[in-house]
Amino acid sequence: MTPEQGKRLAVLAAVWGALILAPYWMPLFGGYTALGSRVLVLGLGAMSVNFLLGFTGVLSFGHAAWFGLGAYACGLALKFVAPSTPFGLLAGTLAGGTAGTLLGALLVRRRGIYFAMVTIAFGQVFYYIAFQWSSLTGGDDGLRGFTRQPLDFRLIRIDLLHNDVYFYYFVLISFAAAVAIMAVILHSPFGRTMIAIRENERRARFLGIPIELHIWIAFTLSCFFMAFAGALYALLNNFADPRMLHYSLSGDFVIMAVMGGMRAFWGPLFGAVVFVVLQDYLSSVTVNWMSFIGILIVLIVLFFPRGVLGLLRQRRMA
Amino acid sequence: MLQLVFFNVTNGLIIGAFYALMAIGLSLILNLSGVINFAHGGFLVIGGYLAYTLTPYLGFWGALIIAPILTALIGVVVERLLIRRLYGRDPLYSLLLTFGLAFIIEDGTRQIWGANGLPVSVPPALTSPLSYEFFFITGYRMFMVATVAIVVGLLFVLLRYTRIGVRIRAGTLDLETVAALGVNVRALRSLNFAVGIFLAGLAGVLAGGQLGLEPTMGDGLLMPSFIAIIVGGVGSLTGTLLGGLLIGVASGLTAVFFPSASEAVIYVMMAMVLLIRPRGLLGEEGMFT
Numbered sequence: 001m002t003p004e005q006g007k008r009l010a011v012l013a014a015v016w017g018a019l020i021l022a023p024y025w026m027p028l029f030g031g032y033t034a035l036g037s038r039v040l041v042l043g044l045g046a047m048s049v050n051f052l053l054g055f056t057g058v059l060s061f062g063h064a065a066w067f068g069l070g071a072y073a074c075g076l077a078l079k080f081v082a083p084s085t086p087f088g089l090l091a092g093t094l095a096g097g098t099a100g101t102l103l104g105a106l107l108v109r110r111r112g113i114y115f116a117m118v119t120i121a122f123g124q125v126f127y128y129i130a131f132q133w134s135s136l137t138g139g140d141d142g143l144r145g146f147t148r149q150p151l152d153f154r155l156i157r158i159d160l161l162h163n164d165v166y167f168y169y170f171v172l173i174s175f176a177a178a179v180a181i182m183a184v185i186l187h188s189p190f191g192r193t194m195i196a197i198r199e200n201e202r203r204a205r206f207l208g209i210p211i212e213l214h215i216w217i218a219f220t221l222s223c224f225f226m227a228f229a230g231a232l233y234a235l236l237n238n239f240a241d242p243r244m245l246h247y248s249l250s251g252d253f254v255i256m257a258v259m260g261g262m263r264a265f266w267g268p269l270f271g272a273v274v275f276v277v278l279q280d281y282l283s284s285v286t287v288n289w290m291s292f293i294g295i296l297i298v299l300i301v302l303f304f305p306r307g308v309l310g311l312l313r314q315r316r317m318a
Numbered sequence: 319m320l321q322l323v324f325f326n327v328t329n330g331l332i333i334g335a336f337y338a339l340m341a342i343g344l345s346l347i348l349n350l351s352g353v354i355n356f357a358h359g360g361f362l363v364i365g366g367y368l369a370y371t372l373t374p375y376l377g378f379w380g381a382l383i384i385a386p387i388l389t390a391l392i393g394v395v396v397e398r399l400l401i402r403r404l405y406g407r408d409p410l411y412s413l414l415l416t417f418g419l420a421f422i423i424e425d426g427t428r429q430i431w432g433a434n435g436l437p438v439s440v441p442p443a444l445t446s447p448l449s450y451e452f453f454f455i456t457g458y459r460m461f462m463v464a465t466v467a468i469v470v471g472l473l474f475v476l477l478r479y480t481r482i483g484v485r486i487r488a489g490t491l492d493l494e495t496v497a498a499l500g501v502n503v504r505a506l507r508s509l510n511f512a513v514g515i516f517l518a519g520l521a522g523v524l525a526g527g528q529l530g531l532e533p534t535m536g537d538g539l540l541m542p543s544f545i546a547i548i549v550g551g552v553g554s555l556t557g558t559l560l561g562g563l564l565i566g567v568a569s570g571l572t573a574v575f576f577p578s579a580s581e582a583v584i585y586v587m588m589a590m591v592l593l594i595r596p597r598g599l600l601g602e603e604g605m606f607t
Contacts, residue, residue, distance in 0.1 A: 053410075059409070060408050061413065112457040113352060113354055113409045113413075114548075114552055116413060117354060117548060118592065120541075121541060121588055124541050124585070128581045128585075132492075132578050251356075251414070253415060254410070255418075258414060288425055290422070291421065291425040291426065293421055294418040294421030295417070295422060296418070297414060297421070298400065298422070301404070301411050302400065302403060305582070
């Protein structure tokens, strides 16, 4: 084993060790288990955004749409179709992912600023639909009337609803599965091609790579991951509301990715930890938490554009 | 029925003119500096609230002129201190920065002026309906459209015939060459940013007189402005104007037949434009694509 591999293994062990033991060490620092689940879910969302932003170099500023769509579809499936947690997850993932795939086909020819603008605007469509169609979605009050269901494995029945720690581990296992798939994709030839497109799109095109198709597939995958995270979020809150579709949540995901470090696989999770915990803390101590978050964003953009993990890596190389 | 259609089309045109005013400011900044100004709605709010504060001292007419100028000055300060550092970097960063600014501005207005809605008092001469039959065309609405028409007309004349206007248009096409010709690009961008923010501030005053003021009022007006730019074509100010008017009329017409979709129809228009003519109605091929 080379030192490089050893280091990578050590990082992996540290990340997973911290996540697995979270219900035990978090209360020592004033955290609570539901906050841990929220960090994981939003972290998965930020990693999905970064799958596109950090590894393909395409900025989508409307990814909350797929997140919220996943949340609503999961809630509606639980409420009206079948009371089963895995079914809700599946429905949410498929609904958000499919919608993303279809709209992605419209978007892939756009680049840069234009792509960002079009994704913002399209993201808001779903916000307005959720807001207006109150007979189905509950409008501004949000979608209520569903709860996550116990997992039934014949021999044992796991009560996810009343035991936060059980649900945390359910979220952690779902998170691990999604992240593992993400890592496999990024290490595959397809993932390498994504990075090639990020580094030099024109050159990749000269090599005969169908750029639009690759960006479309990357966008689609990212939407599916996002919708999965959204479905988990609906299960976490037993609730879905239009703000889960709003562009300010998209912006939050992007800032988490940037804050943690876009070029690092675990960066967005790290950013999510900082952002979610800080937001939770600030909104409990001051009514002006929005200003603090805004100032934080401005400071990060001006002084830490590479994010925390990017900064560490830079120091190591220097 | 005919009157209903007429009512909604007029309404749509008025709203469209308003969207266009917002969108042209956004478009100016986007074209020359490559910055998507998420805080544009925030500057609109600042303009409106400044007018509210100034009206008791200067009257409505004074506030109408001074408030946008003050807003533009705030804009220049923000540009010099923050946004200028991000020119030439990935557009992601300026987008995020203005996104953070929008938070600060919204919270700041709430802190200073309170969370409750406030009115901007409009001279009584402007509030009366013009005729009994067309009760919906109040003097204020005509005044809004006229103001937008005059300001936008003036802007287009300035851009076409003055030296600075020509430089701004040239910079939109090729900033590097303009810089190489000895034009002070930094000052040009500051000025251009100020003009964009002035338009946002003016939109804020006008909207305040019609709808009243709220700290979140910029939020709902920002998206239609984005769509106006996309429909009209990125890079073309005339396109942005056209896009704003078009989506205004489209949502007005939809309101006659299917009121709950009046918001959604502008997104459908955007999708159609992207499908059929991806560069936008008057956009130039290859620009930002």
